[in-house]
Amino acid sequence: MIRRLCIFGVGLIGGSLALALRRGGHCREVVGCSRSEQHLARAVERGVIDSYSLDAVEAVRDADMVLLAVPLGAMGPVCTSIRDALPVDAVLTDVGSAKASVVHAVSAAFGVAPSGFVPGHPIAGTEQSGVDAAFPELFQDRRVILTPLETTRKDALDKVRAMWQAAGAVVEEMSVTHHDEVLAATSHLPHLLAFGLVDSLARMGESEEIFRYAAGGFRDFTRIASSDPVMWRDICLANSEAILEVMKHYREDLDGITEAVKHGDGDLLLEIFRRAKAARDRFCH
Amino acid sequence: MIRRLCIFGVGLIGGSLALALRRGGHCREVVGCSRSEQHLARAVERGVIDSYSLDAVEAVRDADMVLLAVPLGAMGPVCTSIRDALPVDAVLTDVGSAKASVVHAVSAAFGVAPSGFVPGHPIAGTEQSGVDAAFPELFQDRRVILTPLETTRKDALDKVRAMWQAAGAVVEEMSVTHHDEVLAATSHLPHLLAFGLVDSLARMGESEEIFRYAAGGFRDFTRIASSDPVMWRDICLANSEAILEVMKHYREDLDGITEAVKHGDGDLLLEIFRRAKAARDRFCH
Numbered sequence: 001m002i003r004r005l006c007i008f009g010v011g012l013i014g015g016s017l018a019l020a021l022r023r024g025g026h027c028r029e030v031v032g033c034s035r036s037e038q039h040l041a042r043a044v045e046r047g048v049i050d051s052y053s054l055d056a057v058e059a060v061r062d063a064d065m066v067l068l069a070v071p072l073g074a075m076g077p078v079c080t081s082i083r084d085a086l087p088v089d090a091v092l093t094d095v096g097s098a099k100a101s102v103v104h105a106v107s108a109a110f111g112v113a114p115s116g117f118v119p120g121h122p123i124a125g126t127e128q129s130g131v132d133a134a135f136p137e138l139f140q141d142r143r144v145i146l147t148p149l150e151t152t153r154k155d156a157l158d159k160v161r162a163m164w165q166a167a168g169a170v171v172e173e174m175s176v177t178h179h180d181e182v183l184a185a186t187s188h189l190p191h192l193l194a195f196g197l198v199d200s201l202a203r204m205g206e207s208e209e210i211f212r213y214a215a216g217g218f219r220d221f222t223r224i225a226s227s228d229p230v231m232w233r234d235i236c237l238a239n240s241e242a243i244l245e246v247m248k249h250y251r252e253d254l255d256g257i258t259e260a261v262k263h264g265d266g267d268l269l270l271e272i273f274r275r276a277k278a279a280r281d282r283f284c285h
Numbered sequence: 286m287i288r289r290l291c292i293f294g295v296g297l298i299g300g301s302l303a304l305a306l307r308r309g310g311h312c313r314e315v316v317g318c319s320r321s322e323q324h325l326a327r328a329v330e331r332g333v334i335d336s337y338s339l340d341a342v343e344a345v346r347d348a349d350m351v352l353l354a355v356p357l358g359a360m361g362p363v364c365t366s367i368r369d370a371l372p373v374d375a376v377l378t379d380v381g382s383a384k385a386s387v388v389h390a391v392s393a394a395f396g397v398a399p400s401g402f403v404p405g406h407p408i409a410g411t412e413q414s415g416v417d418a419a420f421p422e423l424f425q426d427r428r429v430i431l432t433p434l435e436t437t438r439k440d441a442l443d444k445v446r447a448m449w450q451a452a453g454a455v456v457e458e459m460s461v462t463h464h465d466e467v468l469a470a471t472s473h474l475p476h477l478l479a480f481g482l483v484d485s486l487a488r489m490g491e492s493e494e495i496f497r498y499a500a501g502g503f504r505d506f507t508r509i510a511s512s513d514p515v516m517w518r519d520i521c522l523a524n525s526e527a528i529l530e531v532m533k534h535y536r537e538d539l540d541g542i543t544e545a546v547k548h549g550d551g552d553l554l555l556e557i558f559r560r561a562k563a564a565r566d567r568f569c570h
Contacts, residue, residue, distance in 0.1 A: 073551075123500045143498060185486055186499040190506045192542055193478055195561040200538040201470055202564035211568035213428060214471040215408045217509040218569070221475045224502040225565045229558035233551050240546050247543055251536075253485040257477055258532055261525050266518050273514035276480040279487035280510045283496035284503070 002027040002163060006063035008056070008078050009034055010043040012125060013095045014069030015134030018048050020167035023136050033059035034070070043131045056081040063087060065163065068094035068102075072234035075102050079109030086114070091156045093118045093163075097183060097231075099147045099176040101238035115153040118160040120146045121179065122169060123187075127226040140168035147176045184242035189250060191232055192243070194225040287312040287448065291348035293341070293363050294319055295328040297410060298380045299354030300419030303333050305452035308421050318344035319355070328416045341366040348372060350448065353379035353387075357519035360387050364394030371399070376441045378403045378448075382468060382516075384432045384461040386523035400438040403445040405431045406464065407454060408472075412511040425453035432461045469527035474535060476517055477528070479510040 002021065007014040010032040021027035032040050032049040033056055040052035053059040060066055060082050068075055075096060086092065092114055096102040099119045107113045124142040126133065144164040148157050161171045174182075201210050236243060260268040287306065292299040295317040306312035317325050317334035318341055325337035338344040345351055345367045353360055360381060371377065377399055381387040384404045392398045409427040411418065429449040433442050446456045459467075486495050521528060545553040 123498055125500065125502070127502070142500070145498070182495055182498050185489065185495050186503050190482060190503055192546075193482065193539070194506060195558050196539050196542050197475060197478065197535060198561040198565045199557050200535045202560060203538075204470065204534070207564070208568075210467055210470050211564070213408055213430070213467050214569065215410065215427070217410070217412070217512075218471050218475055220505040220508045221479060222565050222569065223505045225558075225561045226569075227502075227558075227562070229555055229562055232558050233555040236546050236554050237549055237551050240549065243546055244543065247546075249489070250482060250485045251539070251543075253488075254478070254481050254536070257481050258529065258536075261477075261521050261528055261532075264522055264525065266522050269521050270514055270518040272484050273480050273512075273517050275487060276483040276510045277512070277514055279492070279496070280483050280507050283493075284499065284507065284511075 002065045004029045004031065004063045005065045005067065006031045006033065006060050007049065007067045007069055008059070009068070009070035009074070010040060010049055010052075010131050011069060012129050012131075012133045012138070013122060014067060015043060015046075015048045015131040016136060016138035017067065017069075017122075017163075017167055019134055019136035020139060021163065022047075024166055026163070026166040031059050031063065039131055046131060046134075048131055048134060057085040060085050060087065060090070063090050065159065066090055066092045068092070068096070071228075071231045072096050072098060072101055072238040073230075076105035076109055079106050083109055089116070091116045091118065091159050093120045093160045095120060095122055096238070097121060097187065097235050098239035099179045103149065103176055113149055113151055115151055116156040118146055118148055118152055118156050119176065120144060120160055120164070121183070122164065124169075127223050129228040129231070137168070139164065142169050144169040144171045145179055146171060146173050147179050148173060149176075180239050180242045181246075184239055184246045188235055188239055188243050189246050191224050191227060192236070192247070194222050195232070198222050198225040287350045287444075289314045289316065289348045290350045290352065291316045291318065291345050292334065292352045292354055293344070294353070294355035294359070295325060295334055295337075295416050296354065297414050297416075297418045297423070298407060299352060300328060300331075300333045300416040301421060301423035302352065302354075302407075302448075302452055304419055304421035305424060306448065307332075309451055311448070311451040316344050316348065324416055331416060331419075333416055333419060342370040345370050345372065345375070348375050350444065351375055351377045353377070353381070356516045357381050357383060357386055357523040358515075361390035361394055364391050368394055374401070376401045376403065376444045378405045378445045380405060380407055381523070382406060382472065382520050383524035384464045388432075388434065388461055398434055398436055400436055401441040403431055403433055403437055403441050404461065405429060405445060405449070406468070407449065409454075412508050414513040414516070422453070424449065427454050429454040429456045430464055431456060431458050432464050433458060434461075465524050465527045466531075469524055469531045473520055473524055473528050474531050476509050476512060477521070477532070479507050480517070483507050483510040
């Protein structure tokens with residue numbers, strides 16, 4: 001049972017976790033903190049949080065669990081603001097989509113990463129954002145990856161694991177580096193490709209007409225291009241190394257496909273498409 | 286009212302059209318033809334067609350409407366097989382995803398495109414294929430693009446338009462070339478990108494693990510990579526020129542995004558992502 005959960009950034013992720021924990025009776029009190037009083041007031045109105053403060057120091061007071069659910073670029077500033085106020089025994093965790101950058105930001109802000117710090121990342125979300133998009137089932141049966149540091153206390157890790165399990169998630173652990181590589185491949189690269197495609201088409205002549213004839217496949221393919229631009233800018237900046245590495249492989253493969261189209265190599269195209277279909281049918285059933 | 290509809294290729298598209306027309310009483314009789322007796326027997330069993338023939342000449346006998354719903358690569362061979370048997374007044378139409386290649390194949394098979402030939406393309410489908418995936422509502426409120434030739438008879442165009450409208454579709458007309466450019470951008474390129482991404486990841490080390498952490502966004506993004514490989518090989522070969530042109534633009538834009546990631550140009554990334562989100566939210570609501 002969490003006594004007092006303090007959430008920085010009460011949006012889709014932070015809000016959904018609060019709703020899940022409150023509904024299950026796993027949390028006595030939730031305090032929200034962000035820069036927008038309007039959003040925080042809305043979160044109270046929706047029953048997502050009990051109260052809020054615009055002052056980070058006041059928000060973390062007496063908290064036993066502090067959740068950083070702000071865009072990656074805001075992790076450092078938030079940590080700096082709570083550096084001297086975070087209760088000694090409080091567990092600190094985050095939901096950032098790239099872990100090395102959060103570890104760096106937290107370590108820089110606190111001088112050294114607090115032993116109660118447990119980096120985390122729920123593999124869940126929609127293209128929606130904001131507290132109005134939050135719903136308590138968001139994490140049901142979804143994976144949450146924790147990337148504990150050597151300095152992380154076991155009791156802190158246990159508490160964060162229990163919190164996500166209480167929200168219905170399946171919790172796993174891996175290293176910070178490995179997490180960032182895997183997510184670059186399965187999430188960050190696809191988002192870049194989708195943003196890039198929509199922007200590419202939008203800037204073509206007659207783009208209105210082009211989009212008019214887009215079918216269901218295009219809608220699905222580009223759904224992630226409706227994601228929050230600030231969040232994704234931050235992810236690209238925070239995980240650039242792993243993203244560039246996987247982009248390099250992808251571009252080489254795309255070169256191969258382009259050459260096959262150019263030279264009418266139907267056998268190669270069929271081989272690639274069959275392998276891709278088999279992989280997707282196998283993993284995304 | 287269609288008296289006798291002959292469908293070559295009774296799969297998702299051909300089967301769904303037959304179901305829609307039969308349900309609405311717009312068609313007296315449907316005859317199927319394909320190379321697989323098993324699939325045709327299944328189509329009869331599902332009530333999609335009344336009867337079938339494995340012999341193309343027999344299948345088109347007395348037909349007043351002939352629908353080519355086979356992969357693009359099979360359009361030519363099918364037309365050659367019915368060249369001398371197609372009733373003089375019969376309307377001939379197709380559902381191919383690239384129009385220039387079908388026009389070429391039909392013209393080559395018949396010597397000159399028959400005046401009853403109306404090239405068409407329903408912008409509808411799912412990643413499923415085959416007659417078991419067919420359902421009568423597939424074309425409801427979907428667009429069907431007809432690309433009539435200068436030689437096309439008006440009464441043939443009217444009949445094909447009426448047929449698709451009877452199936453619930455919104456029918457529009459454009460030129461063959463324009464159709465192929467628009468579809469290269471909104472459909473063919475996205476399919477190539479999705480097939481390419483899944484194949485790229487599948488061939489990486491630890492691909493099982495990579496796919497394991499794929500979230501909903503990845504599933505949506507790659508849904509089209511579960512499409513029929515033969516159909517998509519044929520589309521790539523049939524519309525290579527337009528695909529290569531739009532791929533060239535996309536790759537230039539992807540270069541720009543990659544450079545922005547490399548140089549940490551957050552302002553440019555934010556500009557691109559915002560423009561893409563605005564375009565998608567506007568067109569794909």
